[in-house]
Each structure stands twice: as C-alpha cells, then as structure tokens.
Amino acid sequence: MAKAGLLLLLVVLTGALVYLILAGKAEPKKEVSTAPVDRAVHLTPHHEAYLPIWGREIARMISENRGEEISRLHDYDAIVALTVEGIDDWEMRRLVERATKSAVTAKAGGFLANETGQSAHFLRVCTRAGFPAVTLRMNYGIQQFAYMDVLLQPAGEHFRIVDLYDYVKGTRRTEDVRYAMVPLLISQKPQSDSKWLEKWNLGKSEAEYLVSLLKAKIKGMDEDVLTVCDQAPESMQNNRQVFFSRTQALQRLSLSNPRYEQLYFESLQNPPAMPDTPHVLELLLVPKLLAASDYPGADAAVQKVMAVIGDDAQLLGMLAEIKLKCNELVAAKALLQKAAELEPDLPLLEELKRELNSPQ
Numbered sequence: 413m414a415k416a417g418l419l420l421l422l423v424v425l426t427g428a429l430v431y432l433i434l435a436g437k438a439e440p441k442k443e444v445s446t447a448p449v450d451r452a453v454h455l456t457p458h459h460e461a462y463l464p465i466w467g468r469e470i471a472r473m474i475s476e477n478r479g480e481e482i483s484r485l486h487d488y489d490a491i492v493a494l495t496v497e498g499i500d501d502w503e504m505r506r507l508v509e510r511a512t513k514s515a516v517t518a519k520a521g522g523f524l525a526n527e528t529g530q531s532a533h534f535l536r537v538c539t540r541a542g543f544p545a546v547t548l549r550m551n552y553g554i555q556q557f558a559y560m561d562v563l564l565q566p567a568g569e570h571f572r573i574v575d576l577y578d579y580v581k582g583t584r585r586t587e588d589v590r591y592a593m594v595p596l597l598i599s600q601k602p603q604s605d606s607k608w609l610e611k612w613n614l615g616k617s618e619a620e621y622l623v624s625l626l627k628a629k630i631k632g633m634d635e636d637v638l639t640v641c642d643q644a645p646e647s648m649q650n651n652r653q654v655f656f657s658r659t660q661a662l663q664r665l666s667l668s669n670p671r672y673e674q675l676y677f678e679s680l681q682n683p684p685a686m687p688d689t690p691h692v693l694e695l696l697l698v699p700k701l702l703a704a705s706d707y708p709g710a711d712a713a714v715q716k717v718m719a720v721i722g723d724d725a726q727l728l729g730m731l732a733e734i735k736l737k738c739n740e741l742v743a744a745k746a747l748l749q750k751a752a753e754l755e756p757d758l759p760l761l762e763e764l765k766r767e768l769n770s771p772q
Contacts, residue, residue, distance in 0.1 A: 467537065471532040486523065495586040530552055546562050642658070732745075
C-alpha cells in the first residue's frame with residue numbers, strides 16, 4: 413500500500429491554513445449550482461475502438477516515466493468539477509477548487525504522479541462512475557502490485573483523464589480530496605448552514621480528530637499515526653480513513669520491525685464495511701497467507717480479487733503458485749497456460765514453469 417495521496421494531504425492542509433488567514437476577509441457569498449456533473453458520455457464508434465489503444469498507450473507512458481506528457485492528458489476543469497460536485501457553499505467550493513488544482517499539478521504525471529515510472533499493464537476497458545475507463549495493473553516489485561481504473565472523457569478524437577479509481581481503497585481520487593477536506597471544513601465552520609456538510613454526519617470533535625490524523629500523516633512518522641489511530645473515539649473506530657491510515661502505517665513499520673507484522677495482518681483481516689464498493693483489499697493478504705502456508709486461505713483471497721478484476725495473468729499465476737505448493741500439478745499447468753495466453757511475457761510465469769518442470 414503506497415504513500416499515494418500524501419502530497420495531496422499536504423496541499424489540502426496548506427489550503428486550510430490559507431482559508432483561516434482569509435476567513436475574516438471572505439468575499440460576498442455567491443449563488444452556486446449543486447447540480448451533479450453530467451456523466452452522459454456518448455462514445456462514437458471511433459472512441460470505442462480507440463479506448464483499448466489508449467489504454468495500452470497510457471500504460472506504456474507510465475512505464476517509460478513520461479510524466480510531463482501524462483500531465484497534459486488531464487482535463488483539469490472536469491477534475492475540479494467532480495471534486496466540488498454538490499458543495500453548496502461558495503467559499504468551500506473555492507477552497508476545495510484551489511486544493512484540487514494544486515494537488516493535481518504539483519508533480520509531473522498529475523493524478524498518476526505516484527505511478528509514473530513503475531511498470532504498468534493494460535487489462536481491459538470498463539465503465540466507472542458513469543465514465544469510460546481503462547483498468548491498469550501496476551507492478552511495484554515481487555508480489556507487489558495493484559489495480560486502478562483511469563476514468564476518461566472524450567476530447568475530440570482522443571481522451572482526457574478526469575479521475576482515478578483505487579481498487580484497494582475502493583475510492584476515486586477526487587473523493588479522496590473531498591474526504592480530506594470535509595473534517596477541515598467542519599472543524600472550522602461548525603455552525604455552517606451547508607446541507608452538503610450535514611450529509612457527512614460528522615460532529616466537530618470527530619472532525620477535529622480526523623484533522624489531527626491528517627496532520628500526523630503529513631509529519632511522516634508512522635508510530636505517531638498509529639498512536640492517533642489507536643486513540644480514535646468509538647464513533648471513528650470503523651471509519652474508512654482511520655482504517656487505511658492505520659493499515660498503511662503498520663505495513664511500513666512491519667518492513668523494519670517484525671513485531672508489527674501480526675498487527676498488520678490482523679488489521680487487513682478486519683476492514684470496515686465497504687458495501688457496494690468493488691475493492692481488492694484481499695490482495696494484500698495473499699503474501700501473508702502464503703508465508704503462513706495457509707494455501708486454502710490464499711486461494712480464497714485470490715478468488716475474491718478475481719471476482720472483481722476478472723482474469724488477469726498475474727492473478728492466474730498466483731493461483732498456479734498455490735496449486736504447485738499443494739502439489740496439484742494438473743491444475744497448476746492449466747492455470748499457467750491460461751495466464752500465458754493473456755500475457756506471455758509476464759516474468760512470474762517463467763519462474764513458475766521452471767518450478768513445474770523441475771524434478772519433484
């Protein structure tokens with residue numbers, strides 16, 4: 413679980429400080445439209461045929477570290493519109509708009525800045541949140557990979573990026589900005605008549621707690637983040653932001669201190685409810701289950717991921733590895749053949765084929 417979004421949080425907190433400084437000099441309130449963003453995307457036959465080509469091209473650009481080119485593929489107006497969608501207070505919209513623009517333009521690659529330079533592979537075309545999208549697999553190292561959707565908007569004969577969907581967290585990047593902004597806004601405007609803020613059902617004390625968690629994450633001290641998470645008020649203990657902040661801190665701490673490994677494993681096994689949200693959190697469990705020789709558990713976890721992602725050579729290879737460890741050679745061979753048909757040059761497959769053909 414990478415540090416994607418940490419820069420975004422820093423920008424958001426900086427924006428909040430500016431808001432506090434200027435609060436007494438706020439401009440007159442203006443009428444705002446809270447109409448939802450139009451998601452009625454109409455694709456021409458050209459666009460439909462071009463989507464998989466675009467998906468393979470963006471994967472190549474990411475892998476080749478072409479951050480500046482990727483930045484130019486973003487539709488910044490559409491990104492801002494999605495982030496401020498539904499916000500009924502003009503001052504709040506202005507603050508969120510500033511934070512969004514700063515976060516997306518802070519580094520080459522825009523929303524894909526943290527992925528640029530890593531190995532990317534195009535998987536499929538899909539629809540996410542009403543937008544056409546391409547699903548990518550990001551490979552970060554041995555048994556370290558993740559999935560994301562890049563949400564698109566037609567622009568002439570081409571496409572522009574309007575959002576990202578993170579399959580581990582089950583959120584869109586524009587939603588992450590909103591999640592970060594809400595506690596800041598509530599803690600500073602507890603008496604606001606904003607109907608949008610009321611929908612979040614956060615009291616001032618809960619909002620202030622989430623702000624303290626954001627500040628701990630910005631400092632970059634995982635022990636401090638863990639302490640803040642473990643001190644969460646009862647009403648926040650099943651909060652998704654708290655869960656992912658704690659789990660990310662435990663993951664990083666476990667890399668250098670074995671005593672955190674079991675806590676990390678237990679955290680992954682007890683996520684908050686994520687109804688109607690396609691996610692692959694079980695993907696993070698697989699290495700731990702394999703290390704513990706819990707092959708039925710690892711198999712079940714991979715199957716859950718495949719129910720969301722579909723057939724992917726990396727996942728099929730993981731299933732083949734599990735079958736090999738269970739000495740189910742026929743099943744392992746069939747899975748490897750299927751994976752090779754999808755992605756013949758995947759390094760994992762060559763390693764598993766050698767293991768399958770080696771003397772037992």
